[in-house]
Amino acid sequence: MENLPLPISFLFGIITLVTLLLFCWIVKNSDSKVVKSRTGMIFLILISWLMIQAALSLNGIYNSNLNSLPPKIVLFGILPPILGILLIFNLEKGKLFIDSLSLLHITYLNIIRIFVEITLHKLFLYKMVPEMMTFKGINFDILIGISAPFIAYYGIRMSKISRNMILCWNIIGLALLFNIVIIAFLSAPSPLQKIAFYQPNIAILYFPFSWLPTFIVPVVLFGHLVSIRQLLKQKQVTPPQS
Structure with missing residues (x-):
């Protein structure tokens, strides 16, 4: 994209790579030997997906x-x-x-959202996304990133936060994710655009920022859904208190 400093694109590329490596690390530390053995295959599938998305965006398809x-x-x-x-x-x-x-590792993965939000703010300054997509607008997703290490350590590792509170945190994180996804969708140039006509969300149509909706968001979404499923299962098997 013209007029966009290369370090911003480079930063986002690093964020995407870190997300990929963290997710594969989570798989590698699975409780299942079968799942562990498939870490390499999962890595190849995900890296292939990233390459496909890079090719589509670099060739102007989006x-x-x-x-x-x-x-x-x-x-x-x-x-x-x-x-x-x-x-x-x-x-x-x-x-x-x-x-x-691992519920603990999946929760730590949400820290990546801090750096995504910093990138979005940089993109706003260069008129690539609307202000409402940043933490200065109506995107509060950064709060989940900031709170993730505390939830992971004190809630899951140290068991000082109740399971219900951790469950609520994940549901709120999911809601905030949906919030930014809806804003991004409605502000992107398309016949469905409803907001931010003065400064639309064009960044996601270009490399490397197309990796945000096509990879990082699905990984974060998957993480919350996995966490919610595990927490609900734990609640079902917890014996009643005497």
């Missing part, structure tokens, strides 16, 4: 013909991982994979 319905980034970038998550949650092997992941 920022051309903006009047198409559904928007190309939704069709080729967002829908596939959403369908993948749904498939994982509905297959028996997928459920075993989900339940083998």
